[in-house]
Amino acid sequence: MPRLVGLARFKPTRMSVVGFWGLGIAWAFTATAELTFTPAPDWLETVGVMFSMALLLPIATIIVDINAAVRGRLDDIADKDRASLRLVYLGLGLFAALPVLTLTQAMRASGGVVGFTDWVYGVEVLVLLGAFSAWLFAYVYHVAPPMVTRDARRVQQWHLWLTIDGVAIAVFAMIVGGLVVGFTWAGGGADGAPAVGDGFESTADAMWNYGFAIARMVGLMIIAVAQALLFAYATVAWLLSDNRDAVLAADPVLDAGGQEVNEELEVVAEAEPGWLRIGTIALAAGIGVFLLIVFLPSLESEPAEPTILADESRLFAEGSDAALGRDVYLREGCTSCHTQVVRPIVTDRGLGPVSLAGDYAHEQPMLLGVARMGPDLMHIASRGGVTVEQLKNPREDRSWSTMPSYDYLSEADLAVLVAYLNGLR
Numbered sequence: 001m002p003r004l005v006g007l008a009r010f011k012p013t014r015m016s017v018v019g020f021w022g023l024g025i026a027w028a029f030t031a032t033a034e035l036t037f038t039p040a041p042d043w044l045e046t047v048g049v050m051f052s053m054a055l056l057l058p059i060a061t062i063i064v065d066i067n068a069a070v071r072g073r074l075d076d077i078a079d080k081d082r083a084s085l086r087l088v089y090l091g092l093g094l095f096a097a098l099p100v101l102t103l104t105q106a107m108r109a110s111g112g113v114v115g116f117t118d119w120v121y122g123v124e125v126l127v128l129l130g131a132f133s134a135w136l137f138a139y140v141y142h143v144a145p146p147m148v149t150r151d152a153r154r155v156q157q158w159h160l161w162l163t164i165d166g167v168a169i170a171v172f173a174m175i176v177g178g179l180v181v182g183f184t185w186a187g188g189g190a191d192g193a194p195a196v197g198d199g200f201e202s203t204a205d206a207m208w209n210y211g212f213a214i215a216r217m218v219g220l221m222i223i224a225v226a227q228a229l230l231f232a233y234a235t236v237a238w239l240l241s242d243n244r245d246a247v248l249a250a251d252p253v254l255d256a257g258g259q260e261v262n263e264e265l266e267v268v269a270e271a272e273p274g275w276l277r278i279g280t281i282a283l284a285a286g287i288g289v290f291l292l293i294v295f296l297p298s299l300e301s302e303p304a305e306p307t308i309l310a311d312e313s314r315l316f317a318e319g320s321d322a323a324l325g326r327d328v329y330l331r332e333g334c335t336s337c338h339t340q341v342v343r344p345i346v347t348d349r350g351l352g353p354v355s356l357a358g359d360y361a362h363e364q365p366m367l368l369g370v371a372r373m374g375p376d377l378m379h380i381a382s383r384g385g386v387t388v389e390q391l392k393n394p395r396e397d398r399s400w401s402t403m404p405s406y407d408y409l410s411e412a413d414l415a416v417l418v419a420y421l422n423g424l425r
């Protein structure tokens with residue numbers, strides 16, 4: 001932003017320092033929003049709610065700070081570097097939606113519906129492919145040697161609008177699709193069957209029949225196409241340009257027309273924020289984090305006692321087939337589609353006994369998972385288990401299955417994987 005604004009002397013304001021640290025700290029803790037209704041202690045769930053709300057503050061601070069910096073200069077910047085400016089604001093707008101989305105996940109009233117659905121990944125797409133890419137592009141547009149001739153502006157526009165459309169379509173499909181799936185689980189699907197085994201078809205239907213799965217795919221592909229377009233154009237423009245050396249030799253801070261901008265910009269060393277102050281804030285933040293994640297948990301009266309379930313079906317002797325299978329499960333990323341936790345809410349009815357903290361007493365790491373793109377596997381053995389054939393060819397029996405085929409795994413890996421799953425009673 002300082003470069004865009006053309007500030008001769010760049011001095012981070014106090015507000016931007018507060019915004020930066022506030023964001024870093026608050027955002028990290030919103031991760032606990034994914035634990036709503038799990039056996040994690042209640043206070044940890046409350047942390048997710050607290051920090052989702054607290055996140056609003058640094059985001060507001062950053063927006064106010066940036067607006068103060070550009071006040072009165074907006075038209076100027078827009079003339080010189082409209083593409084970068086748009087991208088900065090796009091990123092801010094997308095990021096501002098984050099607290100609302102994580103709060104919905106963290107609060108018990110809504111988290112039971114959206115938790116473990118596509119919603120979870122929709123939020124990630126919004127932030128990673130949306131906000132952060134927008135800022136990255138803004139930066140790249142602004143400092144990269146102009147990839148440019150007269151068409152560059154048009155390419156940038158296409159790139160920008162395709163990216164916005166792609167993110168909007170994908171995120172909309174995942175957020176709304178997630179809601180629909182959540183309500184499907186709560187309502188028990190069309191035939192009232194719980195979302196396991198054949199009953200998971202109504203979950204797949206919820207995503208496919210209303211077009212959410214297609215929209216998600218289309219949105220993500222549009223994003224990819226936009227990046228390919230920009231990259232291809234930049235490469236060709238570069239190869240065809242006859243003043244490559246001049247471009248390389250030039251001050252990188254050029255606008256799209258190859259004009260120099262903000263030439264008097266320099267970061268003044270002594271105007272850098274006081275390292276002492278930043279150090280103090282960092283130390284305070286560190287102590288706060290320590291209190292929250294080390295000290296507070298130790299106040300929990302005592303570690304959870306292993307339950308009967310833990311002792312009888314989730315104790316994996318080192319080197320046993322089940323233990324090796326668990327490693328394969330972890331390595332293959334089954335956790336990105338499968339959870340192993342049953343929450344005490346209507347959404348999870350029919351998945352088996354509600355999970356307790358003690359159920360995981362023997363496991364490290366615990367494989368709770370974050371989303372159910374496939375059924376929960378906490379009690380998979382109790383409902384018939386699984387065969388090697390099913391993992392190799394999931395669509396054999398369930399034509400609607402979106403599970404990838406694992407026929408590339410070795411027979412040994414498949415055998416221990418099945419041994420592990422068929423022990424999860």
Ligand code: HEC
Nearest residue numbers: 196197200332334337373374375386394398401402403404
């Ligand atoms: C891309 C998401 C995805 C990944 C990754 C994935 N699965 Fe699945 N899985 C599904 C879906 C969807 C279903 C439901 C349809 C079916 O049974 O094939 C399913 C079903 C299952 C079932 C049957 C569950 C039941 O209730 O009958 C088992 C067992 C299973 N998966 C194990 C695994 C294992 C083990 C891995 C890792 C090696 C894995 N899955 C990776 C999506 C996934």
